[in-house]
Amino acid sequence: MFAQASLIALLSGSAFAGTTIWSGSFNPFPNVSVFDEWSWADEVGTYQWYIHGTEPTSHYLALSPSYKNPADTAEVNGLMATIDSTAEWNSDMERTELIPQTTQNLGVGNLFYHFSLSTDPTGLNAPDSTLEHQILFFESHFTEIKYGVAPNPTDLQWMVSSQFQWGTPLVPGTWYNFAYDIDFTAQTVGLWFSTGGSPLTKVENNVAAPTSTNSEDFHVGVLRIVNTPAPENWYISGVYIENGPITTAIGSGNSTGSSSSASSSSSATSVTSTTPTTTISTPSSTPTATVPEYAQCGGTGYTGPTACASPFTCTAISPPYYYQVSRKLTRNLLNIEFES
Template identity: 60%
Template sequence: MIAFKWAVLSAFSVAVQAGTILWNGSFSQFSTVADFDKWSWANQVGPYQWYIHGSQATSHYLALDTSYKNPAISSESHGLKMTIDSGATWNSQMERAELIPQTTANLGSGQQYYHFSLKRSATNAPDSTLEHQIAFFESHFTELKYGVGSKPTNLVWMIGGVEKWSTPFTADTWFNFAYDINFSSSTVGLWASTGSSPLVRVVANQAASTSTNSADFHVGVLRIVNRNPPEDWYWSGVYIESGSLTTTIGTGSSGSPTGTTPVTTPTTSDPVPTSTVETTTTPAGPTQTQFGQCGGNGYNGPTTCASPYTCVAVSPPYYSQV
């Protein structure tokens, strides 16, 4: 594992025009959690797709409150508490609750910055003995993890399943992140801070398999093992921008973020191994649809993927997904 201090590789702080917001995931757009249920495949409204969760009411998994947001983000009226438990399963035996951008914007081209703030508390704390996949893409080319590696109580940032940076995941601390993704050059880097501190670059851009689409970013948590007790995860300040990177946390208004840092992509990068991919060559038998489970320990369902998809070992040997 490679450890970094917060200020390592930090860029100059310059007041320039803010980046262009491509998609706004602020939870201020929801008056109650019932608003999440307004979205469906037949009625694709609002900023999020909400279908990856268990069978109970949305209020069992999501809650809105002013105390659930990063207080530094004054433009956001409330944040989101997301709960996973033994009933939070969707199309697998893994605990998961995930929101996905609902947008016609192209979130997978050029250079873009995926912003979010994350917190846990001492109540319903995440289990550090179990692997958690957090704020991930379907192909898992970059993501946060918890409960893995040599320091399982750390938040660990990964590229293609390889640890690149980590920090202790202390209770009641807001951790701010921006995934710096250059889809044109296939590189990804990380900006981070805590509380109200501005983002600094903690990992320079490195090679990654950045294939994605506009419905690929999962704002949520997938826990590999399904068992009680429940866990609470808090989210705030979610948005995606292009152009200049907004480094300030909070804007003070409902408009575009201010306080940006011009970013240049490093000319050198370290090669990163891509995720292991399991493919099937025999079309016989039933096929699994997109986002369905297609392999893993104890799995007895379809392993052949519907065209043009392939079966990806999301967390080998426990779970593979189309």
């Protein structure tokens, strides 16, 4: 009887778990030099690695058990992503970012984009709340975490198309677990959240958003808008993408389902959602749509709009593979206007 009950419990628990369609685990990387094995000529491994400064990879990336959520038992190491004045990439922006390398379609149906964030518990190389940060974002910025922006610069804030939806104070050493709940069919996005080892709960219902991805424009890293010498370290772990239903457990790979009994940290502050009033039409329905700053506007395999919002231009970042909307700066040697 006990064995039968255990089997039923196991089956009922696993029924809630989604299927991982892309794993961003850092377990395949014994050291950061492995990231350098990827190139446009040899697209190997889990991640594309080209958005960074001129220093060696070890200057911007580090792997250690200290950089992962301790509750994430599936991970051996977490990643520390560093930005500083040497991380200048594409004008004055400092960027250290990884992008999925995959042939899997990461933009269809209802998918959950999971990741965990933290900073050094001692406050070493802490983020500057006076500067805008864009964290774990899509190229079109339809969903992202921001820091150093209104209305609460010292909070991690979930934004949808640059509109504030929800936030929680950033406390050094605290692990923040997120899952973007993206319905690419309905064109909506919601947010699941917890801290430490607590199961994810849905803190914000889905709102309208111009959801789209070419499956290689999810930026696992940090962008700091203004160049400044002060270094910052961000810890990242638990990165994976699954189809529904969502896995709410942190690290074990077993789901607790979407039970309302799971609670998030008391430090989280939920603010009434504001549905964005402006959306960008999908390329298939509105080919003449304008692309906002920092979004992709061209490159190999890209089928979206190429007309840039004023006063920006479509700039070659890694031609012929990737073009992005940015200000046209003559000092940027890669600033070549893309001909649509």
